[in-house]
Amino acid sequence: MNASDIPVIDVDVLVIGGGTAGPMAAVTAKEQDPNLKVMLLEKANVKRSGAISMGMDGLNNAIVPGHSTPEQYVKEITIANDGIVHQPALMAYAQRSFPMIEKLDSWGVHFQKDETGDYDMKKVHHLGTYVLPMPEGHNVKKILYRRLRRHRVQIENRYQATRLLKDGDGRIAGMIGVNTRTAEPIIIRAKAVIMATGAAGRIGLPTSGYLFGTYENPSNNGDGHAMAYHVGADLANLECFQINPLLKDYNGPACAYVTGPLGGFTANSQGERFIECDYWSGQMMLEFFKELEGGNGPVFLKLDHLAEETIQEIETVLHTNERPSRGRFHDGRETDYRQHMVEMHISEVGFCSGHSASGVWVDETGATTVPGLYGAGDMASVAHSYMLGAFVYGQICGESAAAFAKERSEMPALDEAFIAAELERIQAPLKVTDGIPPAQMEYKVRRLVNDYLQPPKVTKKMEIGLQRILAVREDLPRLQATDPHELLRAMEVQSIIDCAEMAARASLYRTESRWGLYHYRVDCPEQNDSEWFCHTRLYKDDNGNMAHGKRPVAPYLVELGEEKDAYQKLRVQKAANA
Amino acid sequence: MPTATQRTSVPVIIDEDKCIADKGCTVCIDVCPLDVLWINPDTGKAHMRYDECWYCMPCEADCPTDAVKVEIPYLLR
Numbered sequence: 001m002n003a004s005d006i007p008v009i010d011v012d013v014l015v016i017g018g019g020t021a022g023p024m025a026a027v028t029a030k031e032q033d034p035n036l037k038v039m040l041l042e043k044a045n046v047k048r049s050g051a052i053s054m055g056m057d058g059l060n061n062a063i064v065p066g067h068s069t070p071e072q073y074v075k076e077i078t079i080a081n082d083g084i085v086h087q088p089a090l091m092a093y094a095q096r097s098f099p100m101i102e103k104l105d106s107w108g109v110h111f112q113k114d115e116t117g118d119y120d121m122k123k124v125h126h127l128g129t130y131v132l133p134m135p136e137g138h139n140v141k142k143i144l145y146r147r148l149r150r151h152r153v154q155i156e157n158r159y160q161a162t163r164l165l166k167d168g169d170g171r172i173a174g175m176i177g178v179n180t181r182t183a184e185p186i187i188i189r190a191k192a193v194i195m196a197t198g199a200a201g202r203i204g205l206p207t208s209g210y211l212f213g214t215y216e217n218p219s220n221n222g223d224g225h226a227m228a229y230h231v232g233a234d235l236a237n238l239e240c241f242q243i244n245p246l247l248k249d250y251n252g253p254a255c256a257y258v259t260g261p262l263g264g265f266t267a268n269s270q271g272e273r274f275i276e277c278d279y280w281s282g283q284m285m286l287e288f289f290k291e292l293e294g295g296n297g298p299v300f301l302k303l304d305h306l307a308e309e310t311i312q313e314i315e316t317v318l319h320t321n322e323r324p325s326r327g328r329f330h331d332g333r334e335t336d337y338r339q340h341m342v343e344m345h346i347s348e349v350g351f352c353s354g355h356s357a358s359g360v361w362v363d364e365t366g367a368t369t370v371p372g373l374y375g376a377g378d379m380a381s382v383a384h385s386y387m388l389g390a391f392v393y394g395q396i397c398g399e400s401a402a403a404f405a406k407e408r409s410e411m412p413a414l415d416e417a418f419i420a421a422e423l424e425r426i427q428a429p430l431k432v433t434d435g436i437p438p439a440q441m442e443y444k445v446r447r448l449v450n451d452y453l454q455p456p457k458v459t460k461k462m463e464i465g466l467q468r469i470l471a472v473r474e475d476l477p478r479l480q481a482t483d484p485h486e487l488l489r490a491m492e493v494q495s496i497i498d499c500a501e502m503a504a505r506a507s508l509y510r511t512e513s514r515w516g517l518y519h520y521r522v523d524c525p526e527q528n529d530s531e532w533f534c535h536t537r538l539y540k541d542d543n544g545n546m547a548h549g550k551r552p553v554a555p556y557l558v559e560l561g562e563e564k565d566a567y568q569k570l571r572v573q574k575a576a577n578a
Numbered sequence: 579m580p581t582a583t584q585r586t587s588v589p590v591i592i593d594e595d596k597c598i599a600d601k602g603c604t605v606c607i608d609v610c611p612l613d614v615l616w617i618n619p620d621t622g623k624a625h626m627r628y629d630e631c632w633y634c635m636p637c638e639a640d641c642p643t644d645a646v647k648v649e650i651p652y653l654l655r
Contacts, residue, residue, distance in 0.1 A: 044610070044611040044612070044613065045608050045609055045610075045611075047608070047609055047636075048609040048610075048611060048634075048636040048640070049611050050611075053611055053634050053636055054634055054635055054636065054639070157608075158613070180613055181613070208651075208653045208654045209653055210651050210653040210654055211630070212612065212630045212631055212632055212651075213632075213633075213651060213653070213654055214632070217611055217632055217634070218611075218612060218630070218632055219611050219612060249654045249655075250650070250654060251654070323634070324635050324639075325633040325634070325635055325648055325650060328633075328648075328649070328650055329650050329654070329655075332650055332655050333655075434579050434580065434581075435579060436579065437581065478579070485613060485627075485628060488613070489630075
């Protein structure tokens with residue numbers, strides 16, 4: 001098939017990814033100007049795609065007047081992320097957090113309120129109060145879908161974006177992709193593009209060995225990270241891995257954010273609390289890891305001391321929202337919160353700014369380093385964003401992209417040679433006979449990520465891992481897809497290999513330890529602010545090689561003061577006479 | 579490179595007596611984030627064709643006839 005045989009679809013704003021940030025971005029672009037042609041492209045189906053396909057049980061970073069201020073929030077996240085944040089981007093989020101809650105409330109998303117009608121805020125973070133439960137949060141996706149229809153956003157389901165396109169001036173020009181059920185290619189020309197492709201959650205292997213038993217929705221496999229890299233955008237701080245405390249084997253969140261305010265906590269095998277704060281930070285994860293591997297391990301979620309009505313409330317929330325098959329998992333093992341602590345473990349590694357801080361670099365306008373390309377949600381670099389951050393940056397990107405598209409008078413010119421080469425890359429696995437199945441190649445590269453890149457990180461191991469990952473890359477000409485579905489997986493495994501290589505190289509570049517377990521480098525165990533108080537950049541250089549650099553941390557808007565080391569002191573201190 | 583076919587037990591179970599995919603329903607097939615549910619050409623009913631499940635449950639929750647049951651994948655159970 002030649003590029004000239006494929007009709008080019010023209011839009012003003014293209015949004016890639018229809019999970020959380022994507023629908024908000026598309027609706028916002030339409031709100032800016034209903035005459036803009038806005039397309040939302042989704043690899044699955046917008047009705048049930050992304051991280052919140054079954055809803056969400058709470059906001060983990062709500063800044064609600066009377067409970068906290070944007071300044072307090074920016075300070076806390078800066079401290080929790082060891083100082084390496086872009087405060088202007090955090091502040092833009094923090095200031096829009098409450099208006100976004102009110103907007104979602106007006107759309108019909110139910111948040112928990114107290115008897116006076118005030119939002120029922122809970123304290124989970126080390127310093128401030130930012131958690132807002134939403135026990136009826138299972139319908140978020142339905143509400144978003146209604147908004148998309150109302151604003152007449154054009155939706156294209158079951159299309160996988162494979163590469164972004166640029167014009168001769170280096171500005172974004174659109175994307176090329178493929179239908180996941182027919183293997184038909186698609187070319188979309190766009191004046192502005194918003195990426196909302198989610199985390200890179202399928203680069204490590206869950207300890208269960210089940211390829212799709214990941215913490216993240218496995219459709220979030222890092223396609224966006226790979227596409228951003230190949231189009232020349234900067235990625236930031238990729239060595240700051242996401243590693244989360246989860247229910248062992250089930251690999252879903254234990255949900256200390258839900259259970260903590262009700263009296264549950266993370267305990268060791270003695271049933272004792274060992275961390276002061278269950279908020280997910282690298283420092284907390286390091287203490288978790290030490291307890292897991294130590295003589296008092298493993299680690300458990302402890303609820304068995306709670307009253308019957310409290311446990312029923314917890315079960316109602318956890319077994320109907322976000323990951324509702326959790327109840328079924330417990331039933332299968334006859335685990336009852338009333339009688340048993342629930343065994344926990346740590347997740348496979350990944351890139352996810354929703355809980356950690358790595359991703360495609362964006363500033364406070366959602367802009368990447370490629371003009372006209374924006375990023376929102378788990379794939380973009382704004383630290384600790386969670387669901388509300390995805391909504392807010394979806395909105396910010398929707399505004400920015402609409403403005404960029406309106407200023408651009410002509411549709412961009414397309415690079416025919418690049419498109420032809422990409423069509424060939426897409427179709428190649430279908431032409432291979434007697435080749436390697438995608439699942440086998442995927443298992444291999446993800447197992448290498450576990451063996452060599454999972455913290456504690458060791459330089460020599462990471463060097464070996466990088467070489468082994470590159471060896472898998474050399475097998476790509478033998479990658480075979482026997483049907484369109486296998487082609488989807490074959491394209492995904494190429495993104496996974498890209499992300500695995502980026503994870504290795506980024507981790508080797510930062511020769512210090514930072515972010516607790518996330519970048520705990522055994523042979524460089526100290527945090528070294530004189531050399532590494534900076535963001536790290538990873539990008540494709542002019543020769544097509546993976547290159548690194550440093551980006552200075554922008555001057556703080558909020559100083560940290562005497563609380564600056566608060567997240568370094570998370571382990572429960574034993575009394576001297578204990 | 580020669581290949582083998584390997585059997586695997588799948589976590590999504592369809593009650594074929596209840597499933598109305600043969601009458602044109604594609605709800606579970608539409609909502610699956612991993613696109614693992616397809617029409618079985620032999621029966622006209624939905625079935626799990628690829629063992630790539632996140633046990634996330636939209637297929638079960640959205641099925642209009644309660645024909646879908648999501649089990650925890652065997653390796654995790």
